[in-house]
Amino acid sequence: MNTLHTVNKSPFERNSLSSCLRLAAAESSILLFEDGIYAALQGTEFSETIQTALATHSIYVLVPDLQARGMSLEQVIAGVQAVDYAGFVDLTTTHYPIQAWL
Amino acid sequence: MKFAILVNEGAYQHQASDSAYQFVKAALEKGHEIFRVFFYHDGVYNASRLSVPPQDDRNINKRWSELAQQHQVDLVVCIAAAQRRGILDAAEAKRQGKDADNLAEGFRISGLGQLIEASIEAERLIVFGD
């Protein structure tokens, strides 16, 4: 089973996302939640990073955290998949282990 | 599936406790088992029964207590981290000669072995922190 990496920090503030991408094995998945959702948006310095990563990783964004921050699904990079908390739980059952990049 | 949850941050300062709560609630709704929620680092502050948030905000500490009561979720606070930060149950307060205790209902204080055991017993460990 593939690893699920969780990233909860803004890429503008911390290196969690870049370290995750450096150390995530191919085919592993990444969930962006809390301030991590800022990486999922189009038109930022990190959009290209995410687009490139989509070639080797499934990437998910937690919609409740997106909405809480005034962002909508329309602004999310194509290919990044939307999940709610139930979807977050499902991801943790279909991946192993779960690795948090705090 | 059987989950263990680790919460590394206190209520309010970080979203970690909120995210953990929403995750646990969603997991329970799907019929999964929460083997244990372990509170470490500043996460032990989730267990203070003296927290008094404004009425128009969520009561994070109470929410955990209610979850424990409704779903028999085992909420465990690390004793070493808790003692450092002034979270004591009645027995420990007495033993340390303190004039008050503040552990909220539904939580229990125990050792770090409870975290390791949970990570071994559960099928998944999910960590929420800063």
Add this chain to the structure above:
Amino acid sequence: MGVTKKLLYLNRKAPHGTIYAQEALEVVLIGSAFEQDISLAFVDDGVYQLKKQQDTKATGMKNFSPTYRALDDYDVNKLYVEQESLAARGLSAEDLIVPVQVLSSAELAALMATQDVVFSF
């Protein structure tokens, strides 16, 4: 319990500025009694935890860095440090308080993917 799991402690934070490194070490010590397959990875600022010659006297804080040297007594001897993190900080294995295995990002990624449990602090 009869099960042996691969437990990885992922250390990515510098010591002293926050308590994560110190309390993570406490978990490692307690966890060693459970006879699981334990590994420690030091990545990003986590490599600073292992810097030699830490002297906390003037800060009044606890110097827990000698504890890393005691890990071997607890049969915790799989310590991995990411080469890229060391290099980015101008450090090498000689700057560290304990012998470690220095791995490339790719090697560490492969190792992490084989774990059962990842503790992040």
